[in-house]
Amino acid sequence: MNLTLKIWRQKDAQSKGKMVDYKVTEISEHMSFLEMMDVLNEQLINSGEEPVAFDHDCREGICGMCSMYINGEAHGPDRGVTTCQLHMRMFKDGDTITIEPFRAKAFPVLKDLVVDRGAFDRIQHAGGYISVNTSGNTQDANSLPISKHAADEAMDAATCIGCGACVASCKNSSAMLFVGAKVSQYALLPQGQIEATDRVKNMVAQMDLEGFGNCTNTGACEIECPKGISLDNIARMNRELLKANF
Amino acid sequence: MSVLDSKVPKGPLKDKWTDYKNHIDLVNPANKRNIDVIVVGTGLAGGSAAATLAELGYNVKTFCYQDSPRRAHSIAAQGGINAAKNYQGDGDSTYRLFYDTVKGGDYRSREANVYRLAEVSANIIDQCVAQGVPFARDYGGLLDNRSFGGVLVSRTFYAKGQTGQQLLLGAYSAMNRQIARGKITPYNRHEMLDVVKVDGKARGIIARNLVTGEIERHSAHAVVIASGGYGNVYFLSTNAMGSNATAAWKIHKKGAFFANPCYTQIHPTCIPRSGDYQSKLTLMSESLRNDGRIWVPKNMEDVIAIREGKKKPTDLSEDERDYYLERRYPAFGNLVPRDVASRAAKERCDAGYGVNATGEAVYLDFASAIQRYGKEQAKIHNITNASADKIYELGAAIVKAKYGNLFQMYEKIVDQDPYKTPMMIYPAVHYTMGGVWVDYNLMTTVDGLYCIGEANFSDHGANRLGASALMQGLADGYFVLPYTIGDYLSNEIRTGKIPTDTPEFDAAEKEVTEKINFFVNNKGTHSVDYYHKKLGNIMWEKCGMSRNSTGLKEAMVEIKALREDFYKNVSVPGNANEFNSELEKAGRVADFLELGELFAKDALEREESCGGHFREESVEIDGEQEGEAKRNDKDFAFVSAWEYKGEPGEAVLHKEELEFNEIELKQRSYK
């Protein structure tokens, strides 16, 4: 199929960017979206232009590196997939596809479609851990039974890949789904209880400091999340913060 | 006497590690504050090592090319992590895990290292649980296990199909704690481009800030390389797009020997290539072979009809199908080890029986599993005279419960419903057992330079067992390196801060800058990917699942010629001092173009078939095992460690003889 692409081009963090139109031809419907981008870039390189910079790595939907806003949706129109798993069969011959970086004040654009998601890391530095030393004498793993239900729920929260689609999709650029998932994973496990109070306070404080917006419960994040992280995690984080303060 | 000293401690195998730990020199806490360590790569090995070293008190700098340590490719591991916990009471033990790993590696790994790995495996699970890793549990609240990779016990711990992700996030959380304390400084979106040696010791690295293009100098008292494997030398592999061998290759060029580069694992169950634009391959968990039956059509007419879309695989009757694994290996059938299953698929496809347009795919069929489970369920639920539809429905539900997420992933990628039509699979490069040579301390042949995880060669011999990569990465990082590096650093307490304004740093930086400037100024005619794909093609055709002397010799010549062409005609748009993905790729492919040649040379040298390395000249010529891989313990029970001499083709071979005192060497048989 033949497509028109409208892509955000921005030289670096300081420069202003703009949308630029490109044409690609003979795109197979079996290609992944990023393979289509590879075709475009090969074409640009061969004609002496600079290729479009975009983040990507594992290309199997788990590393969380890829991050495009395609036709008005984070990771494009398909559900439960990252951009790297989006396939061109979701589009039709002659389509115009708009491709933008994830947009948020807390995710500054570094170049073209590449953004800096360091804010997520800093939130995790603030409390995304359990303080346990590596001794080799830690208590036996089975000395602490954890109900299957709690373990499964913690796992569901822990599947977050930190891609930032929640922030990108949220009309308020809120990071609460991400932070909620991280807080929830530890809140659901007995190991996480000891530091629960400080953890949620510090992580929320860092989240606020980074300039993310507030949650207004539109639910867009949950729909666009490639891993289907539930809004319940935000409610749980809210409860945890309340518990921590009163 | 070889120049290689493995430094394996004396004494009985089971006491070596304990005795070693009891006798090493320690660094006192006050002195640790004055010692810097650089860790390159933040996957399971690098992340866990960085966290543990920082916890001990060393000042750690971590480097990764991704935007966050959490994205290292360890994250993609699906199946699980082995540990000799014997929670299932099925007779597992440290010895059994050790034995299985050595045997699975086709007797080409170092006994003492593997035993230590098995010994610390149980600690890993304890550590990860304490960190909050949500492993799967049973209804009693205790940890669940699954069996994996054709061993006789259930010792694999897992977190859904995302074990690697959860373990990496665990290691990353341990890093977070140290970053918050200021003991780890993370350098994300940074790539190490060279190691700096001062008086023969590793004293720092040259790194490029991938956002600004700035070249940076970082000094340390020891450097740890944990940059993963080199599977991307094949262009198409299950590795991440950015996975590269640059750090490992650069240290090789600076004096670290490179061991067994030809040992590559080719995983049998990956989603096949769909066209020339393919950028990478996706793995489907090995567990699928527990229920799926692998086949291709018996008759060539059917193959052609299927490729042309005139027939569907479900149109073929049982006797028109060739279940070739069941035919060739009646004892193990579809559950033969990875290397055997992969070669058998290649054999059928080379003979022309591949079932998709590219001719490189075989079927993995769940129809009989669905029937079998359906009938079983009908019996359990007391449904007499169940209709075919009902049986299918019941059976499909069981298959869905076991493999639902994999089936969904397949459907998203291929757009076919694997409940209704057989999956198509083909082998793909997955893991590299070879890597930088290290001694028992995980130190390379350069003082103060360590190598851990997939980047080193040490524990998997010629073939890795399923669920052992995660185990090795974390064992090295959490429980081995922090001790062994301390022994070395105890001599560094009086060294003081290492300055970066020395001639050694000047020279290394100059070399790096010149290379970068060369690329951006070359203005050639072909993209980096053009060369990477060509290299991948040579590797796959001539150094792939089966290798022969002629092909390997050709490969060496072709790779060398390709490398020369690359340096003449590669085109890298953009500038050096900016975010430039093409420039990053150019440096990595340049290293692959050298590594590939050494790979072929190593494969040529090893005139035996073992594990993932299959030499067509070395097969059983008669008897029951006719046509199967033939290992040659008399002449090849050694580690090939290559010393760089200016050109990959001129590398010098050093042999580390492997001694087996605890295990009797046997031929693997799956007939």
Add this chain to the structure above:
Amino acid sequence: MSGFFKSSIGRKYAMALSAFFLMFFLLQHFAINILSVFSPDAFNEASHFMGTFWAVQYLLQPVLIFGVVFHFIMGFILEAKNRSARVVKYASNNGAANSSWMSRNMIYSGLAILGFIVLHFIDFWLPEINTKYIQGDMSGLLADGDGFRYYEELTHKFVNPIRVVAYIVAFVFLSLHLMHGFSSAFQSSGVSSMRKEKLQLFGKAYAIIIPLGFIFIALYHHFNH
């Protein structure tokens, strides 16, 4: 805890608490108003009680005014913060793909309700205050002394069709606001069970029935007088 209400989540709690209070007030207001349809006398009795009982006038009324003002001001503060969290807007944004119109436009339905409240204050509240506290007439009787004035005043207001239409439009916005706001308040205050179907259904029912009831009252009086 002092920092709690400065945090993004603390503010959401505050927003939710004021919303709960307002939703309860709305229910109470509706309960009294609907009396006007069934029994003008009962409506008059209830109105007089609410209008003159000291606890309602001097305790609940200021709390209500504070609640309304707080909900609006906090709404504006959060909106401003939310808007500043994305400096460069998307060239193409498909919000409808992942969220309801109501949830994305709370500020606009809220502003419509604010407009309505201004109108409503001019219509009812200011005259009340004037009568009771400026002119000092706490009797609640009509000028001619023939019974309570509340029902008369109510029906009188709904004669004008323009006002009725304005009220209907405002209540449609109220419905839209509640359609998201009801469940959102629960979610913000940490009740994830709000996502269970029954509570969702209850919220939807509330968001439709209450405004619809107010619309019914307005229309009823318009066509019956």
